[in-house]
Amino acid sequence: QTFGGSSEWYHEIWITVSRLGIMGLVAWIAYCVVRKWVAQWIVRLIGKTSTNWDDLMFDRRFFTCFAWMITPLVVQIGCTYLDWDFGSLINKVLNIWIVVSIAFLISAILDGINRIYETYSMARNQPIKVFIQIIKIFIYCLLTIIIVSIILNKDPQTLVVGLGAFAAVLMLIFKDTILGFVAGVQLMINKMVKLGDWIVMPSANADGEV
Numbered sequence: 001q002t003f004g005g006s007s008e009w010y011h012e013i014w015i016t017v018s019r020l021g022i023m024g025l026v027a028w029i030a031y032c033v034v035r036k037w038v039a040q041w042i043v044r045l046i047g048k049t050s051t052n053w054d055d056l057m058f059d060r061r062f063f064t065c066f067a068w069m070i071t072p073l074v075v076q077i078g079c080t081y082l083d084w085d086f087g088s089l090i091n092k093v094l095n096i097w098i099v100v101s102i103a104f105l106i107s108a109i110l111d112g113i114n115r116i117y118e119t120y121s122m123a124r125n126q127p128i129k130v131f132i133q134i135i136k137i138f139i140y141c142l143l144t145i146i147i148v149s150i151i152l153n154k155d156p157q158t159l160v161v162g163l164g165a166f167a168a169v170l171m172l173i174f175k176d177t178i179l180g181f182v183a184g185v186q187l188m189i190n191k192m193v194k195l196g197d198w199i200v201m202p203s204a205n206a207d208g209e210v
Contacts (some may be wrong), residue, residue, distance in 0.1 A: 001157070005071075006089050014077070023075050023090075026074060027072070027074065027187060028074070030070060030071045030074040031067050031068070031071045033062075034066060034067040034070045035064065035070070036066040036079040038063075038067075038171060039063040039066075039067070039082075042058060042063070054151050056172070057109070057111065057112035057113070057115070057116060059108070059111075059115075061108045061111070062105070062109065062112060065101060065104040065105040065107075065108045066105055066121055068097075068101040068104065069098065069101035069102055069104075069105055071097075072094045072097040072098045072099075072101065073098065075094060076094045076098070077096075092150055092151065095150050096147050096151075099106075099143060099146050099150070100143065100147070103139050103140065103143040105160055106139055107136055107139065109134070110132045110135060110136060113128075114128060114129055115186075123196070125194055125195065130181075130184065160206045196209065197209070
């Protein structure tokens with residue numbers, strides 16, 4: 001009985017390792033297909049358009065993030081046909097992988113939007129890079145909350161409520177930084193300062209041209 005039980009245990013381990021190997025192979029194939037063939041097809045399609053914004057939007061980082069997002073989706077679809085002991089753990093890993101990939105893809109899209117905006121003359125006096133960075137910070141904070149909720153099997157809304165007090169402490173610690181950022185945004189939106197202005201501020205020992 002002991003020998004038979006041990007043999008059955010090794011058989012289960014072998015099946016698990018085989019399935020993981022197949023999943024890894026499928027993930028690698030999906031990544032290669034999207035990263036190379038699909039990306040090349042889209043680049044060729046973009047090259048035929050008369051506009052320039054799509055060339056600035058879809059760069060190499062965009063296709064890499066897109067491939068990393070498609071890969072776990074393909075693996076997750078394959079896992080729905082498998083019934084094994086580690087299914088819940090694999091699904092957690094895949095869900096985290098998908099969420100992180102989506103966040104990076106959105107970040108790449110925001111960078112593309114910033115590149116497109118910088119081609120216009122107004123970008124010299126009214127850059128939007130600061131706003132892009134703020135949106136990225138918000139996305140990464142949301143990403144962290146979602147990952148923790150996936151790991152703990154908790155509702156993200158519950159975690160947000162629990163982090164309310166912690167956020168208040170952070171706002172108190174970084175009060176000067178937040179005020180400085182808000183002041184910078186107000187200066188930018190209201191066009192209170194522009195290139196070529198002469199600034200004199202004795203308290204900050206500032207006397208020169210912007």
